[in-house]
Amino acid sequence: VSTPVSDAARDLAASRAKAPHPSMFLRMLIRAAILRRGRAASALFAMTVAAAVATAMLNLYVDVQAKLQREFRNYGANIILVGKNGASLPADTLAKVDATLAGRGIAAPFGMIVARMSDGQPIVVAGTDFDRVQKLDRWWSVNRWPSAAQQALIGVRAMPVVAPNGAPFALTFQGRTLHLAPVGTVQTGAAEDSRIYLSLSDFANWAQVEPQTIEIAANGSVADIDGIMGQIAEAIPSADVRPVRQIMEGEARVLGKTRATLLAAAALIILTAALCVLSTLMGWVFDRRRDFAIMKALGASGRLLNGFFAAEAAALGALGALIGFLAGIGIAAWIGRVNFHAAVVPRFSVLPIVLAGSIAVTLVSAVLPISLLRRVQPAVILRGE
Amino acid sequence: MFVRLVYESFRRQKRRKLLAGLAITLGVTVATAMIAVATDIGDKINRELRTIGANLVVTPQEDSLDVEIGGVNLKPPTDGAFLNEADLPKILGIFWHNNITAFSPMLYANARLEHGARQVDMVPLVGTYFAKRIIYGTESLTTGVRSTYPAWKVDGAWPGDDSADVVVGAPLAEKLALQPGDHITISLANSTAPARDVRVSGILPEGEDDAHVYLPLAIVQQMLGHPGAVRRILVSALTKPEDAFGRRDPKSMSGAIYDRWYCTPYPAAIALQLTEAIPHSHAEQIRQVAQNEGAVLTRIEGLIFLITLAALFAAALAVSAAMATAIFERRAEVGLMKALGAGKLAVAAVFFAEAALLALLGGLAGFGIGSLLARQIGRSIFASQISISPVLLPVILAIAIIVTFAGSAAAIRRAVGLDPVFALRGEL
Numbered sequence: 001v002s003t004p005v006s007d008a009a010r011d012l013a014a015s016r017a018k019a020p021h022p023s024m025f026l027r028m029l030i031r032a033a034i035l036r037r038g039r040a041a042s043a044l045f046a047m048t049v050a051a052a053v054a055t056a057m058l059n060l061y062v063d064v065q066a067k068l069q070r071e072f073r074n075y076g077a078n079i080i081l082v083g084k085n086g087a088s089l090p091a092d093t094l095a096k097v098d099a100t101l102a103g104r105g106i107a108a109p110f111g112m113i114v115a116r117m118s119d120g121q122p123i124v125v126a127g128t129d130f131d132r133v134q135k136l137d138r139w140w141s142v143n144r145w146p147s148a149a150q151q152a153l154i155g156v157r158a159m160p161v162v163a164p165n166g167a168p169f170a171l172t173f174q175g176r177t178l179h180l181a182p183v184g185t186v187q188t189g190a191a192e193d194s195r196i197y198l199s200l201s202d203f204a205n206w207a208q209v210e211p212q213t214i215e216i217a218a219n220g221s222v223a224d225i226d227g228i229m230g231q232i233a234e235a236i237p238s239a240d241v242r243p244v245r246q247i248m249e250g251e252a253r254v255l256g257k258t259r260a261t262l263l264a265a266a267a268l269i270i271l272t273a274a275l276c277v278l279s280t281l282m283g284w285v286f287d288r289r290r291d292f293a294i295m296k297a298l299g300a301s302g303r304l305l306n307g308f309f310a311a312e313a314a315a316l317g318a319l320g321a322l323i324g325f326l327a328g329i330g331i332a333a334w335i336g337r338v339n340f341h342a343a344v345v346p347r348f349s350v351l352p353i354v355l356a357g358s359i360a361v362t363l364v365s366a367v368l369p370i371s372l373l374r375r376v377q378p379a380v381i382l383r384g385e
Numbered sequence: 386m387f388v389r390l391v392y393e394s395f396r397r398q399k400r401r402k403l404l405a406g407l408a409i410t411l412g413v414t415v416a417t418a419m420i421a422v423a424t425d426i427g428d429k430i431n432r433e434l435r436t437i438g439a440n441l442v443v444t445p446q447e448d449s450l451d452v453e454i455g456g457v458n459l460k461p462p463t464d465g466a467f468l469n470e471a472d473l474p475k476i477l478g479i480f481w482h483n484n485i486t487a488f489s490p491m492l493y494a495n496a497r498l499e500h501g502a503r504q505v506d507m508v509p510l511v512g513t514y515f516a517k518r519i520i521y522g523t524e525s526l527t528t529g530v531r532s533t534y535p536a537w538k539v540d541g542a543w544p545g546d547d548s549a550d551v552v553v554g555a556p557l558a559e560k561l562a563l564q565p566g567d568h569i570t571i572s573l574a575n576s577t578a579p580a581r582d583v584r585v586s587g588i589l590p591e592g593e594d595d596a597h598v599y600l601p602l603a604i605v606q607q608m609l610g611h612p613g614a615v616r617r618i619l620v621s622a623l624t625k626p627e628d629a630f631g632r633r634d635p636k637s638m639s640g641a642i643y644d645r646w647y648c649t650p651y652p653a654a655i656a657l658q659l660t661e662a663i664p665h666s667h668a669e670q671i672r673q674v675a676q677n678e679g680a681v682l683t684r685i686e687g688l689i690f691l692i693t694l695a696a697l698f699a700a701a702l703a704v705s706a707a708m709a710t711a712i713f714e715r716r717a718e719v720g721l722m723k724a725l726g727a728g729k730l731a732v733a734a735v736f737f738a739e740a741a742l743l744a745l746l747g748g749l750a751g752f753g754i755g756s757l758l759a760r761q762i763g764r765s766i767f768a769s770q771i772s773i774s775p776v777l778l779p780v781i782l783a784i785a786i787i788v789t790f791a792g793s794a795a796a797i798r799r800a801v802g803l804d805p806v807f808a809l810r811g812e813l
Contacts, residue, residue: 050699053695068685076673114454124451139672139673189441242595269415272700276702286714287713
């Protein structure tokens with residue numbers, strides 16, 4: 001049965017049905033936040049701290065791999081390229097390696113021969129690119145790097161034999177003699193200590209041998225490095241490409257364990273923070289059981305009440321998550337600067353996770369007490385029992 | 386009366402007390418677990434880093450220069466000086482012997498390998514231990530290349546230290562068409578020693594050290610005619626990252642400072658102790674390994690330390706929040722107490738006593754659960770125990786009480802300041 005209604009009356013009914021409710025709803029939300037500033041602020045504070053801690057932990061978790069991989073690159077080469085059967089590498093090999101790496105690492109060539117000193121003793125003489133070695137083998141303890149032609153870097157164990165007084169010395173290889181001035185010593189605790197290092201041009205002119213080895217420190221995960229190895233093997237078919245297994249395995253193990261520890265710590269911390277939010281918020285909502293009872297007594301439906309408290313919680317969660325996200329990125333960046341001496345890149349991909357998590361936690365902590373209160377008669381609450 | 390008040394409060398408000406206690410327990414659990422992990426992480430990561438290989442090397446003091454290219458030593462194998470194998474167990478007698486995780490003696494020779502009609506010349510042989518039990522006094526250690534290079538995995542089986550078995554690198558095995566179980570003949574270059582027949586027990590996959598043949602030390606000593614000779618010793622030690630103090634020259638230090646340096650497991654200090662322990666030797670750090678692991682360790686320890694701070698902060702906050710809520714809910718009670726004439730001090734004392742009791746109970750439970758949690762983390766991540774020293778218990782309890790007090794303080798102050806009339810009417 002339809003009742004005839006005038007246009008004006010229908011409009012009024014429609015505007016009453018729609019307009020006041022949203023504005024009333026908003027007003028209730030805003031007044032609730034303003035009137036109980038203290039408790040709302042403490043709930044927001046708890047949410048912000050939790051979101052900040054979660055953001056910082058997730059950001060660090062994502063970033064720590066890159067940071068530690070960078071530390072591990074200081075171990076030097078993780079890929080070694082050698083000519084098949086000890087043969088020299090073609091002259092354009094280094095250029096090809098550089099092109100293949102395309103900034104994903106650094107490579108240094110090494111040519112090695114056994115020369116004779118003036119007293120006939122054999123000694124290993126290596127030619128290399130000092131600029132590249134400085135970047136690749138950072139653990140070399142060198143007091144002064146050669147900078148001009150005919151200057152040599154001498155291993156600490158070779159030094160007393162080769163140039164006891166720091167005087168120039170001569171080396172012979174296949175009947176050709178080279179005069180060198182010792183400018184610095186290198187100490188590594190390994191085979192380098194018994195060698196003499198020359199610049200690549202001196203070495204090539206004198207020994208007429210091209211480098212046989214290129215050491216490569218490639219950046220990235222194990223899969224990245226495997227990929228780079230494949231590309232290099234394809235680009236330079238005349239060479240053997242070998243992984244430095246200990247370093248790759250050590251790196252993988254340390255990275256894996258560190259990330260697992262970090263994940264465990266992150267889980268614990270985020271759980272604690274979430275519980276902190278939960279207890280604060282539940283207290284806040286319980287505290288407002290009078291508001292709840294009055295609204296119910298005035299005839300608010302269960303859905304409206306749920307919606308009101310849920311909207312309030314979600315707004316708090318979202319606001320807390322946003323402020324917390326910014327603070328968390330700040331904390332992660334600070335930890336990056338203090339500990340790794342490099343900025344931790346803000347990962348905005350973390351934001352949706354933090355946002356969703358925050359809203360979920362706040363919703364749970366609002367809906368739980370409400371569902372408890374809904375079973376209680378408003379009169380009982382209003383009487384303060 | 387005071388005791389009864391506290392007792393009744395616990396008896397009658399089981400749910401609330403349980404919630405607050407739960408928050409404290411959780412906070413202390415997280416704090417205990419994180420502190421335990423943070424204090425142990427350096428040692429755990431240090432052990433993982435040992436995968437990369439030895440960080441110290443011991444060589445004869447008066448040695449001739451090595452002529453080594455690509456891991457192959459071209460120096461005549463009998464040239465220069467040797468260390469004595471009989472001195473090896475003395476490594477277990479140094480001050481930091483507990484930090485020595487493994488060591489391997491190395492003796493090098495070059496040989497011709499024959500398998501059927503195939504042969505390869507100038508193959509570097511390395512005589513070493515694989516997993517030999519070394520005893521020095523009451524100390525013992527099973528050590529060898531299997532421990533100094535845990536990353537090495539052989540295809541087949543590792544040789545025994547008293548066997549005539551060898552491990553061959555993969556490229557060599559390919560050239561000689563070797564399978565595990567095949568027999569090969571080894572004859573030294575430039576030597577009149579008789580050739581030896583050995584069994585290939587395993588094949589070492591391609592990698593940095595795949596050009597060699599590894600065999601028991603005694604066989605190489607015998608072939609070279611140098612019984613008891615060792616060319617160098619590779620030592621894996623757990624070390625403390627070198628700091629400014631660790632880098633100082635020990636010769637420039639005076640008595641007490643030198644003692645402090647000597648008794649810190651810096652790579653250089655352990656090297657010095659090895660030099661002292663083994664006659665006519667010189668020990669040195671392998672900088673590629675020793676220096677870099679210091680950097681990696683410092684970073685990871687720093688990271689975990691900062692995260693532990695974050696965890697402690699989060700735990701403190703959770704405890705404070707729970708306490709604040711618990712006290713806030715009891716305004717009416719405070720009003721009643723004050724209406725009956727209780728002073729501010731008496732009210733505060735009751736709350737603080739309750740907080741202390743809760744902190745103690747929650748702290749004890751949290752410490753227990755946290756220890757179990759740390760142990761679980763140790764077992765699942767590092768496959769080894771993370772143990773917590775009981776010394777931590779009073780520290781943790783003290784922290785729990787302080788945090789609980791701090792968390793309650795603001796709420797208690799507000800509760801005490803309430804006007805009993807408003808509090809009783811529930812108008813706050």
